[in-house]
Amino acid sequence: MLALYLERLYMKKAVVIGAGIGGIAAGLRLRAKGYDVEVIEANDYPGGKMHVYHQGGFQWDAGPSLFTMPNLVDDLFRLFDLDPNKYFSYNKKETLCHYFWEDGTRFSAVADREEFISQTSKTFNISTQIIADYLKRNKEKYELTASTFLEKSLHKWKTWLSKDVLASLLQIHKLHMSSTLSEVNEKYFSDNSKLVQLFNRYATYNGSSPYQTPGIMSLIPHLEMHYGTFYPKGGMHAIVDSLVNLSIEKGIRFKLGTLVNRILHSNNKVTGVMTSKGQIDADLIISNADVFGTYHHLLKDVPRPERVLKQERSSSAMIFYWGMNRKFPTLDLHNIFFSSEYKEEFAAIFKHGTLYNDPTVYINITSKEEENHAPKGCENWFVMINTPGNMGQDWGKLRLKARDSIIAKLSRILNVDVAASIKEEIVLDPAGIEARTRSHQGALYGASSNSKFAAFIRHPNFSSQIKNLYFCGGSVHPGGGIPLCLLSAKIATDFVEST
Ligand SMILES: Cc1cc2nc3c(=O)[nH]c(=O)nc-3n(C[C@H](O)[C@H](O)[C@H](O)COP(=O)(O)OP(=O)(O)OC[C@H]3O[C@@H](n4cnc5c(N)ncnc54)[C@H](O)[C@@H]3O)c2cc1C
Structure with missing residues (x-):
């Protein structure tokens, strides 16, 4: 410990603002380049959107549920010549998703390409050649x-x-x-409207x-x-846990429960950050905070890239974390219950800023993979619908409306009384997501990709105004979702020379 302390005196210092998956990955990459790294996080837990909830013996991942491109997580262990399997494991899923429609059609999409083509062809009565x-x-x-x-x-x-x-x-x-x-x-x-959907x-x-x-x-x-799609052992939050453990093992410090209020700079070069607990000097800063908040709150003295910040945001979500008092054998890890009017559903979200009356429902059940995520005989349902971002809607009212329509839909399609099976409940809406992750409007993925120019307008991973200031995470290039956030950390830190 003393050796590391003395070593630090001679290292360049990097501060990462935000301990989302992008921030944690950027911290590890900077550490591998020889920086002394400190990650400052406003919440009293790391992970940002990748949080976890516990209640009544149930465990739910709060945010992401679909894990793709695990090699990008493995790469972070390999940076330090470590075997990722010793820290973190996952299994490939043979089934991608179970789909349900109101008319009773059900389809289980499998991962194997040839099998997928054959089953899709049979279920939707379409030639294998078209699908191929x-x-x-x-x-x-x-x-x-x-x-x-x-x-x-x-x-x-x-x-x-x-x-x-x-x-x-x-x-x-x-x-x-x-x-x-x-x-x-x-x-x-x-x-075939179902296959289009x-x-x-x-x-x-x-x-x-x-x-x-x-x-x-x-x-x-x-x-x-x-x-392929994968399931990480322990749930999605295990990805965060394993990376935070690796970071700590490598000497990265996490300052949790600490809000960064300002990015300090002098002569167009970063000098540090002012936090709720005092000033921290830095040679380099990476902001993993939403780029909108980074400019509006932390860089008030710098001209804002308005066109970038005004880009339409991605959808948000309303999630009901339900502890179910029974098991549902027809369901799998990922399940989708489609709405009958998909176009109207998206018009409600993106044009009218409200919820559709009968939204598409996604259910994720990790107790299908790990029984200890729910009490015996029970299941942990993560029930999500897509919603517009938070623009001051009456979420209390919309929650009640959504709850009723989700329960009615699932009860209809599964032919059970879903409401009677709900034993525990936690609810998160777009305003809650915004408050807990400081993501502008509670957007899940930063800016939307609702335009062919979206990729070009996203904020770059570096500042053209202030030297040694970089950006990573879902609100900047290349976009949101775990794999892209991990790539954003790589792109941002690839600009940085090893010390
Ligand atoms: C409900 C939901 C479902 C999703 N489903 C999937 C999925 O299935 N698969 C997938 O790949 N992705 C999914 N996503 C998206 C994915 O979770 C995000 O793209 C990704 O986790 C965002 O990571 P990030 O690095 O941008 O940081 P974030 O998770 O946004 O974290 C940023 C962190 O910065 C902190 N911060 C902000 N400002 C400050 C400040 N001033 N001072 C200190 N700290 C600050 C915040 O507190 C926060 O912890 C989902 C997201 C949600 C919410």
């Missing part, structure tokens, strides 16, 4: 764009002059940038509307089907 062609095109889109749009900064000339970008530009017609995701899906599956759902993976987001987003199902 669709999946092939999704793969092409992913391969043409991922390395540029997800893994590099879009704000450096170097990126635009690379061979990858030139290759993508030559094949830009394949990306469906001028059609919406729904138009692309309708083109392939015109006769199933593939339209992927727009919600970045909090967007399938009727506005560009057709390139059909690369998301490729990502899920090709690379």
Whole structure:
């Protein structure tokens, strides 16, 4: 300990504002580059949106439930030549999701590509060739764009002059940038509204509307089907726990329950932060706080990039964490109960700023994987609907409305009295998400991707006004969701030289 203390006196100091997944990853990457790292977090727990709730013997992950691209978490252990399996484990899911429709149609989407094609063809009465062609095109889109749009900064000339970008530009017609995701899906599956709906759902993976987001987003199902979906042992929060343990082991300090009020700078270079518990000097700062709040609260003395900050935000969510007093054998880890009028549902969210009367319901049940997440004979339901962001709506009233319509829908489709099975309840709405994570409007994924220009307008991972100030997390490039937040930490810290 004394050696580390003495060593620190000679190290450059980095402060990370916010202990969301992006901030934790950035801290680890800076530590691997030789920085003395301190992470300052307003909440008295790390993880941001990846929090966990306990009540009445039940455990629920508060935020994300779908885990993809676990290799990006593994990479953080490998930075220190450690075997990730010794710290953190996960298993690949053979079933992606169970889908339910009001007319009694049920479909279990499997991970195996050939099996998926065969079962989709049978259930939706569509040729295997059409599905195979669709999946092939999704793969092409992913391969043409991922390395540029997800893994590099879009704000450096170097990126635009690379061979990858030139290759993508030559094949830009394949990306469906001028059609919406729904138009692309309708083109392939015109006769089958259920299959269109199933593939339209992927727009919600970045909090967007399938009727506005560009057709390139059909690369998301490729990502899920090709690379797989996973379940982390212990639940999603175990990802945070394992990374925080690694950080502490590597000498990173966490100052929890400490609000950063200002980013301090002099001669256009960062000098430190002013927090609720005093000043901390720093040679380098990475803000993992929502970029909107970073400019509005921490950088009041710097001109704001208004166009970036005014970008439409992604959808938010209302979540009912229900402890159910019985088991439901027809349900799996991930379950979707579709609304009959998907287009109207998204219009309610993005155009009218309210909830749709009969929303699509997502249920995640981790006790299907780990029985100890619920008391014996019970299940832990994470029941979520997509909602608009918090713009001052009467959430108390909307909660009651949503609860009633969700219970009615699930009771209808599952043919059980769902209300009678609810033993425990916690509710989180967009205002709650905003308050607990300081995410502007409670957006789950930063800015929406409801425009073909969205990727280009997101805030870069560095400041062009203040030297040694960087940004990571879901509100900046390349966007929200765990994998992209982890990539944002990599892109931001790749600008930083090792000490
Ligand atoms: C309900 C829900 C469901 C989701 N589902 C999925 C999913 O299934 N799969 C998926 O991949 N993603 C999902 N997401 C999105 C994913 O959770 C986020 O994209 C990701 O966790 C955001 O991480 P982040 O690094 O941006 O930090 P955040 O989690 O946003 O954390 C930022 C942290 O910064 C702190 N902070 C802010 N300002 C200050 C300040 N001034 N001083 C100190 N600290 C500050 C905040 O307190 C917070 O802890 C979901 C999100 C939610 C809420």
